[in-house]
Amino acid sequence: MGWLDELKRLGPGLVTGAADDDPSGIATYSQAGAQFGTGLLWTMLFAYPLMVAVQLASARIGRVTGNDLAGHLKEVMPRWLVYGLVLLLLLANTINIGADLAAMGEASALVVGRGHHVFTIGFALVTLGLQLTIPYRRYANILKWLTLVLLAYVALVFLVKVDWTAAATGLFIPRITRQQEIITVVAILGTTISPFLFFWQAAQEVEELDQVVARKPLRKARDQAEDALQRMRWDTFGGMAVSNIVALAIMLGTAATLHAAGKQDIQSAADAAKALQPVAGNLAFGIFSLGIIGTGLLAVPVLAGSSAYAVCGVGGYPASLECKPHQAKLFYAVIAFGILVGIVVDWLPISPMKALFWSAVANGVAAVPVLAGLMLVVSRRKIMGEFVASPMLKIFGWIATAVMTVAAIATIVFPD
Template sequence: MSYTVYNSHQFMQNEKKTKKKRKKKEVEYLFAQSAKALDKSVGAAIKGGRVVARAAPMRRAGEYWEKLGPGLTTGAADNDPSGIATYSQAGAQFGTQLIWTTLFTFPFMALVQEQAARIGIVSGKGLAANIRHHYSQKTLITITVLLFSANTLNIAADLNAMSAGARLLIPWLSMETLTIFFALVSLLLQIFTSYARYSKYLKYLTLALLSYVITALSIHLNWTEVIQHTLIPSISFTKEQIFLLAAIFGTTISPYMFFWQTSQEVEEHVLKGETTIKIRQHMVNKTEIRDMRTDVWSGMFFSNMVAFFIFAAAAGVLYTHGITVATAADAAQALRPFAGNFAYLLFALGIIGTGLLAIPVIGGSSAYAVAESFGWRYGLYRKLKQAYAFYGVIIISMVIGVVANFFHLDPIKGLIYAAVANGLVAPIILFFIAHISHDKKVMGKYRSGMLSTSFMWTTIVIMTLSGIAAVTTLFL
């Protein structure tokens, strides 16, 4: 009996202890849940923070990429095969002595393109249309003829360079076959592809220029010397160097860039549904101007950065080993024994890629100028049937460029003279850009300020002196 009572008492005690433990666990559980919730929240916050930290830069990069357009493609197109050949020759012939030009020309180049873009956005019209409206028809036709001539020579030189570059990779095809092929590809894409798709194609094609950055970085260079000559200008004033300097200025600040930039700004607005000049003029705002400036300065920086690396690669390999080159293809071939197959391949592919980017831009700028000069229908947003004359200019300039290559013109003369021709035409067009961009009647509150105008006139003086010097050297 007592045993039973004891067991019952012990059982009760155990039950009480169990209940206490259970209550403790329940209380612990309740408090633990809040702590666990906090722990999970902190963990999620940390994890989310990491995701956001990764996503935010990507998002910002995406937003930045979206802002890039005409400025980027125009800047990249400036490094066409003709430009690559000019920089390669300068690097091969004078080492890093003239590499300072890539830094020196950047602010002038960017400012000129910004003014051209500003004219397009604010006026709602292309550059030639603006010149036609404010100056005489004879003046405009003279400018257009000069531009068309320089551009056609440039197209011929670029087609030659592209074909030579392609033959490094597929030597069994003739120069003539490749020239026709590249001309047809450029024409078909430009004429039969919608502007929305075509502009994206050009934008992504700019990435081909990174091949020159990679090429230079894969080569052992004396970076101390490179940086020194970049920051401290050096010039010997020899006939060869003056002529090459003029070619560098001409290929960097090229007339076709002015017309293309202005007209592309208009095309971008048409793409947004702003189909009339009045609507485009009405829709201008400060945000748009700011985004344009980001696009243009980024594009020009990218252009000059690539030129810098082409210079560096040519100087580091070709000049060091006493190798002179005539074309961009020669530069690629000369790099092979010293820099390896990788650098050779990248350089050759870069020539083709930049040509596919630049030739439509050059031909298109001629078409814009001619069509606007005569008041024709124009625009890449229009289909072929809607702008026969506009597309006809592109076709004719391309045909002349192809035919010129069948006469087996000297490639080095073609490339360099194309650059010098650009340098001679540029000051004339820059004069009109300076006047229009500062004209309050045209630009209103968005006209260029005194600092911008001063830079514009400085650019005109530099380009004029450069052109005169180049012509003078031909007779010495």
């Protein structure tokens, strides 16, 4: 099999990894680069194996069982806890959608010169319309093509003057010297290991099963296991690598420009784009703005979709982007709710960073028990059969759970 064929096999993992670099994540990475230069690049190397482990566990559950993550969580956790976690996920995702839509509107207004709220509403309606009208098999291809916009941030690195010695030092030598760096590390972990990604990737593996008649859940088709597990590993390792390379590019680009110029007060992704213009020129500004819009178009449907999969999964309702709206009414109602309420968030008198802070708190609270439940599910033979997680997957999955527990505590200890 050639490398082009291998690239075609990329799917749920690639889209999940790309959605991780949403406008909210761009804001976090931009803050890290602007405030601390190359000093926190090491966080992406640290996070990579943890991201791979939890996303691979999520994908494995969907592919092996043919069912979503939320439904299986009820088998290993009290129902009241699962319902509470899904409610937190819905809250956090809706706030995140609002922040992402606002960033997309701001970035467009910066380029055009006006129309922030008009662009925000327009992007919201476009993403909602696509999810309501296009079946999964076509929509998945749109999302995969949208991941190409992330190359804009890699290109940015080649437009600015980078101190590669400092970059290598920051990448391979971990360092935390002050409280604000701790807060930023927690924010980085929160935006890279987030509950909505777990639900989305598991659900996408289930969606992929429905696209090929001969493809069955691995518990019912042992002969498909070798190829399926190899494809999931390639997809997840590759998707998370794309996510982290882009995050590194954003941190490195803002370190080489904004930090070097003393512009450290970055409150949003649009702020970073605006600050880049006088420092790095119109081309860098345009690339950064294009990236915000493109990643937002990718991330908003993923955020809304993950909420819908979780809500319907926990209640046992039909949930598929392949269904028409009248066939999965609650599923599409949750998607519409998340996006339309996200528009309202853009109009509220609250700063985008404050909104993202509370979103991060909700995600941090939800991530720990969801990760614990995820690892219990993927390790339980009654659910997974012979396809329980490997010892290495369990080790890194539980390390990720422990790290996110520390991060959640740090969110409380260092609230701002």
